[in-house]
């Protein structure tokens with residue numbers, strides 16, 4: 001969806017290492033945004049994106065045995081949705097791909113049209129470009145599960161490859177939406193990756209029960225929420241937890257016990273609420289701190305042989 005950062009570039013590097021020709025798609029797909037979501041404020045940085053791709057190609061040209069970015073596919077909506085103006089209503093008309101119940105859980109529960117939009121646009125992109133391999137980031141873990149399921153169930157002839165989540169030094173997952181955070185919310189936003197790390201530690205220590213794994217994550221997030229609530233509005237960055245989940249890696253359904261031979265997916269979503277009292281000369285991020293920023297993250301609890 002553009003507004004490229006190192007997370008996206010890392011996927012392109014991986015694709016270039018494994019293929020001769022890499023197509024980059026840049027398209028902010030309207031059908032995956034609900035009517036009250038942030039389609040209009042989604043960051044668009046076309047020129048900077050092109051500069052980054054050219055810089056990457058320069059770097060790749062100097063490497064032997066590496067492919068390069070051959071094309072950027074940035075269609076207009078009339079090309080992607082040729083028949084009807086696309087609908088973001090759950091009951092709206094259109095030709096859609098739905099993956100249920102997988103697409104209704106977690107991110108799908110908070111964003112009811114999201115995975116219908118994602119599966120639909122990816123089906124279109126795959127049909128147009130006919131890639132031998134497609135590259136997605138682990139940051140959007142449920143999306144990777146949905147796409148793998150779609151490829152399997154619709155017999156699509158492509159390999160789905162997943163690249164690791166790129167992070168800031170303190171653990172915050174890179175995301176195009178981070179530009180809206182500003183310094184105050186940026187500092188608090190790292191709570192999600194800290195909470196998930198605390199839960200992962202329990203799994204690595206041998207815990208397998210849901211309650212034993214998730215309590216430290218809930219503890220980390222609720223103490224951060226309380227700490228911020230107690231600060232004055234001029235200093236705090238309020239945060240709400242949307243969900244913290246421990247789920248089956250194939251179905252994304254919540255589990256009570258982790259089967260260590262299969263592993264599990266720990267994931268979460270938080271909402272950074274608008275800044276209440278932005279201060280003069282404060283770095284409030286794009287939008288002056290007024291945009292609610294929803295952040296997601298996850299850790300895969302690897303199977304233990």
Ligand SMILES: Nc1ncnc2c1ncn2[C@@H]1O[C@H](COP(=O)(O)OP(=O)(O)OP(=O)(O)O)[C@@H](O)[C@H]1O
Nearest residue numbers: 001002007136137139140164165166174175176177
């Ligand atoms: N930090 C990251 N590390 C690795 N891959 C990433 C990262 N962030 C995004 N990606 C992947 O890049 C691809 C394009 O994602 P997209 O354009 O939606 O960007 P995004 O940064 O995830 O945006 P947002 O967080 O605002 O949804 C997706 O496959 C996504 O999983």
Ligand SMILES: CC(C)(CO)[C@@H](O)C(=O)[O-]
Nearest residue numbers: 001029032118121122140
């Ligand atoms: C898969 C995707 C490109 C569909 O628009 C989007 O959800 C994304 O960038 O993660």
Ligand code: BAL
Nearest residue numbers: 001032033114140143
């Ligand atoms: N990477 C997911 C795109 C979205 O949040 O709409």
